[in-house]
Amino acid sequence: MEYSSGSVSYNLKMQLQREVPHLKSEIQTLYRRLDRQLGLHGASVPITFGFETDVLGSYTPAGNGKAEHFHFSLLYIGYLDMRQVRKHDKLDLYRHEYAHYMVSHMEIPQQYLWQPGKHGSAWKYCCSLIGANPTACFEKDKGLSKPDYRQALDNPWKNPDYSAVYALRQEKISQMEKNRQVHFHEGDIVVHPAFGEGKVEKTEQLAGDVRLHIRFPDGVRKIGQKWLIQHTDARFHRS
């Protein structure tokens, strides 16, 4: 650990360092409570402290040669902190990091996997279970407000408006698929409201339709089968 960085004096650091045991027990008391609630073991994950000026806290999962640990900056959570992080914001910070721990140790329901990212919907879902604010950045007094989990967790693609658009699209696609399938065969007798009864002589596959060459009493006409599907009756359609 460095002895001095920036404006943080050696003395202040020494004083903050003395708070470590107390802070540790403050964090672990909370984590033990959350562990009991969730059946996890976050309270046994090592906690380290530093004097970062740009990061309040972090959770590092095991892997890439790193051991799993929580880390907090004493400059923010120490009682002598200069930035005056208040108790409720401190507790929210602890919960924030615990939610990161949860993402690594819990099964996240499928519906909360829609938004990627470290602070995506999986993490927000974990926040909602433990009352942490689902915001990535520290905001003063956030710890006092009631988080809006519904807004944070609602998948916009599940929104009724979107699903209606999606359903319409699917319907269009399946209609096109239907039109692409050959419903008539050579020799079939079909009825057209204007041209009367005719006999299918040839079927022709098009991109989104099937064109039929039909011999009517007055000659051969080429007609898309979808028009016939709409106008003919199954009784006249013999195969």
Ligand SMILES: [Zn+2]
């Ligand atoms: Zn975070």
